[in-house]
């Protein structure tokens with residue numbers, strides 16, 4: 111049974127002054143979608159839960175990624191909780207809300223679900239050690255220790271920023287900021303000479319904003335992004351009412367198998383099985399809808415078959431090049447030949463990204479032709495010349511999927527650290543548990559669908575598996591769960607097999623762990639979120655195969 115355990119008073123530190131001498135059934139790390147959902151549901155089931163969050167407020171990535179232009183790439187109402195007590199009184203101003211509105215939304219969630227008293231903000235978790243005799247984790251934070259039966263990290267996939275090791279980077283004497291650590295007071299780019307390294311989602315978004323105000327903007331591009339039209343829309347009061355009327359049905363659909371975007375379906379037909387005219391009509395319709403429709407809701411084999419994929423790439427290329435007048439810039443931004451199969455690096459959503467290169471104050475530095483050689487106190491030097499800058503923006507992404515969890519010094523059985531277990535690559539059972547680390551349950555972690563599964567949808571669907579597990583363990587008076595070695599080996603092989611069936615391994619991307627030099631190249635996101643959720647249900651129905659419960 112998950113009982114209240116007495117804590118050694120010597121080691122108990124005042125995480126929450128009202129409960130200084132208590133241990134928790136569950137400690138959750140992270141106040142994004144997953145963490146807040148776990149807190150809400152586990153508390154409702156009667157568990158004693160504490161949520162620890164490093165930032166001063168809720169929102170996860172939206173708290174720190176506050177650079178100009180930061181906004182979500184999943185459209186409303188997919189990117190919100192389905193609980194009526196949350197959506198009833200919340201009206202979005204835009205179809206793709208920006209970071210500030212998202213931060214307000216998370217504050218609203220905390221208030222609407224009355225979660226605030228169970229969250230410790232400004233509390234960064236440094237490490238955790240499992241005591242197998244006591245069947246308990248001791249979690250170390252920078253304000254003290256706390257103990258719990260189950261530890262549930264909800265760190266998202268992008269909680270650790272990645273900065274490349276560029277020669278001389280630390281000598282840059284101007285303002286230098288990573289998009290993921292943007293100063294809350296903002297950074298004045300007006301009238302400045304600004305450089306942006308990186309052209310993923312963050313790069314595209316910050317470039318669009320910097321181009322409006324910078325005296326001169328240099329965009330350092332290593333690999334072209336295949337950015338898609340966002341088709342942003344503002345919502346007025348009538349549209350709010352219309353949207354709300356459709357919510358129950360949309361959420362019912364979103365939360366039923368296959369469990370993803372409520373209003374996006376792939377055709378059950380190959381791109382090669384239709385005429386060119388029919389194919390282009392499907393592409394055109396998806397293009398006009400905006401967002402991820404062109405990526406995720408056209409033909410069944412766009413991400414499976416190279417010839418099918420090429421039809422989508424060519425459509426994207428021609429649409430994009432039509433907006434760029436200079437042929438050299440057009441070839442750099444939207445090359446004739448695909449630099450990687452379309453969609454195997456996450457497409458970004460753009461509003462006027464390709465148009466800003468028409469402006470006199472914007473310059474593209476093509477790093478494929480002229481790589482960066484070093485950074486000086488005043489400039490970025492490439493093989494093609496020197497770019498004098500006042501502000502250098504690192505839009506270089508994340509040590510995705512594993513960086514966040516490995517930044518916590520976790521020690522399982524016999525004191526073995528997770529970093530040692532994963533030294534040669536990640537292994538998990540179902541992306542949620544690691545042999546040797548009992549009572550540790552990962553949500554939105556490596557080897558689960560994560561970046562292929564819309565955040566709040568996964569938080570609710572994967573999250574319910576955890577809630578049910580802990581309820582059933584309590585009913586059966588069980589206090590320990592551990593994944594078996596065999597199950598973790600089998601799941602890791604299965605993730606690789608499914609990955610190999612897709613085109614994703616053909617690109618260097620954070621999906622594959624291959625955006626960070628030295629990191630093992632392996633499929634870190636399970637590419638079949640529908641099949642995954644069915645597996646979770648089967649696993650629970652079959653008494654948690656691959657786990658030992660006692």
Ligand code: NA7
Nearest residue numbers: 274307308309310311312313332333456505506507508620
């Ligand atoms: P991404 O998508 O990982 O983009 C990072 C960008 O930084 C990408 O263009 C990289 O080029 C570039 N990069 C990384 N290292 C270097 C070096 N050494 N030199 C030049 N350029 C470099 O991160 P984002 O933050 O934009 O987006 C991450 C996800 O968060 C996004 O997809 C959304 O889902 C939210 P590369 O492609 O590696 O050549």
